[in-house]
Amino acid sequence: xxxxxxxxxxxxxxxxxxxxxGFVAVDHVDLTVFAKDLRFLIxxxxxxxxxxxxxxTGLVPATGYARYADKDLLGKKPHQIARLGVGRTFxxxxxxxxxxxxxxxxxxxxxxxxxxxLLRARRGVPESVASALETIGLTREAxxxxxxxSHGQKQWLEIGMLLVQNAKVMxxxxxxxxMSADERDQTGALLRRxxxxxxxxxxxxxxxxxxxxxxxxxxxxxxxxxxxGSVAQVQADPKxxxxxxxxxxxxxxxxxxxxxxxxxxxxxxxxxxxxxxxxSEVLAPEVSR
Ligand SMILES: Nc1ncnc2c1ncn2[C@@H]1O[C@H](COP(=O)(O)OP(=O)(O)OP(=O)(O)O)[C@@H](O)[C@H]1O
Ligand SMILES: [Mg+2]
Numbered sequence: 001x002x003x004x005x006x007x008x009x010x011x012x013x014x015x016x017x018x019x020x021x022g023f024v025a026v027d028h029v030d031l032t033v034f035a036k037d038l039r040f041l042i043x044x045x046x047x048x049x050x051x052x053x054x055x056x057t058g059l060v061p062a063t064g065y066a067r068y069a070d071k072d073l074l075g076k077k078p079h080q081i082a083r084l085g086v087g088r089t090f091x092x093x094x095x096x097x098x099x100x101x102x103x104x105x106x107x108x109x110x111x112x113x114x115x116x117x118l119l120r121a122r123r124g125v126p127e128s129v130a131s132a133l134e135t136i137g138l139t140r141e142a143x144x145x146x147x148x149x150s151h152g153q154k155q156w157l158e159i160g161m162l163l164v165q166n167a168k169v170m171x172x173x174x175x176x177x178x179m180s181a182d183e184r185d186q187t188g189a190l191l192r193r194x195x196x197x198x199x200x201x202x203x204x205x206x207x208x209x210x211x212x213x214x215x216x217x218x219x220x221x222x223x224x225x226x227x228x229g230s231v232a233q234v235q236a237d238p239k240x241x242x243x244x245x246x247x248x249x250x251x252x253x254x255x256x257x258x259x260x261x262x263x264x265x266x267x268x269x270x271x272x273x274x275x276x277x278x279x280s281e282v283l284a285p286e287v288s289r
Contacts, residue, residue, distance in 0.1 A: 008069060010034045011056075011169055011199050015064030018048070018055050018223075025051045027223035028064065035168075038195050040210045041203045043220035044243060049203040050091060052220075053171045057081050057088045068169050068199070087167030091174050093154040097147030101138050101157055104146050105129045108161035132163040135193060137186065152183030156190060169199045176209050188213040219243070 011033045018026040026048045033039045041049050055062035058078040066073040071084050095104050102125065109129055125133075125142075133139040136156040141149065146157060155175050162170050175191075176184045184206070191200060191213060204210050210217065210231070217234045219227040227237040234240055 009168065009199065011066070011068050011201075013052075013056070013064070013066045016052065016055060016062055016066060017064050018051050018060055018062045020060075025223050026055060026062065029220070029223070029225055031218060031225070033199050033201055035199045036196060036215075037199075038191060038213055038215045039201050040214040040217045041201055041220060042205070042207070042210060042217060043226070047220040048223040049220055050173055051223075053088050053173055053201075053203065056171060057086060082165060082167075085166060085168035086171070087162035087165055087169065088171040089155065089158045089162070089173055089175060091177070093151065093158055095146040095149075095154050095157050095161075097145065099146060100143055101133070101146055101149070101160075102129065102142040104157055105132055105160055105164050109164035126164075128164045128166070132160040135163060136160040136190065150183070152179045152187065155179070155187065159190065159194065163194065167198070169201075170194065171201050171203075173203045174205060175202060176204065176206050184209055 011031070013029060013031040016026055016029040016031070017024065029048075029052060031052075041052070043049055051060060054060045056066055056073055058073070058076055058081045062074055064074070068084060068086055073081055073084065073086060076084075096107070099107070106126075106129060109126060130139075133142055136159055138149075138153060138156060138160065141153065146154065149157065159170070159172070159175070172191075176187050179187060188209065191202065194200065202210075202214075214231050216229065217227075217231055218225055219234055219237075219240050221243045226243060227234050227240045229237075
């Protein structure tokens with residue numbers, strides 16, 4: 001017997017373009033990302049990485065098309081996009097610092113619930129919240145104020161908030177920036193777990209983290225896709241070397257030197273200064289650091 005066909009659970013972006021007062025920040029970007037494929041989106045400061053996430057989540061207007069599971073994302077409001085299963089985190093962790101971990105998750109879970117089900121949920125920890133706490137490793141921290149969490153834990157809480165919203169597409173903007181080595185390892189393992197049945201895009205400057213966890217990589221430069229493939233393919237691409245090191249010749253240091261701190265202990269890409277807060281961050285509930 002034929003199974004009813006399910007909508008395709010991949011993210012498809014074609015010709016995505018974002019213009020700010022005539023300045024083209026994202027320039028006809030094509031991107032296809034499948035579930036289970038941890039896709040890293042890298043590129044120098046100002047390449048347009050955050051703007052792509054902003055466009056996909058309804059925070060800035062864009063042209064072209066972006067579709068998930070046969071649903072168009074562009075032209076919709078942020079809450080409508082969230083209901084389609086597309087969620088994002090911000091470059092600076094945004095949680096309600098005066099509320100507990102549990103309350104943060106409950107609010108996120110309630111975003112799509114009726115007042116009646118919210119009332120019922122108050123009698124106990126809803127299953128989705130308990131399961132998210134487990135996944136992000138914060139079960140024992142459930143009663144703590146979110147403001148008292150470490151930077152890494154706040155980022156995990158944000159990911160937990162996407163889990164309880166049932167996000168099937170997660171767009172994570174520099175999740176490991178400012179984390180300790182141990183927190184980075186735990187985050188990599190967490191992303192593997194959540195990525196097992198979701199479509200995940202991770203924007204990162206931390207090349208060591210990218211090398212360790214990426215299934216595939218898209219390199220963005222000046223708003224356009226410069227290169228795409230496995231870590232090895234992208235590393236070997238002279239265009240990528242040129243953008244990161246100002247050289248495309250093989251006699252000069254390769255992208256390996258930038259990506260592999262063992263070759264270049266400076267690991268300059270992970271030391272880049274944080275960007276100016278994007279306009280989108282103003283919409284975050286509260287900046288936590
Ligand atoms: N609201 C805005 N108005 C005008 N220009 C903007 C706006 N948001 C972003 N830009 C510009 O668009 C370009 C892309 O910015 P974006 O924040 O997407 O870069 P990014 O790749 O995320 O960089 P970083 O790695 O520094 O976070 C930059 O030149 C930035 O100054
Ligand atoms: Mg950015």
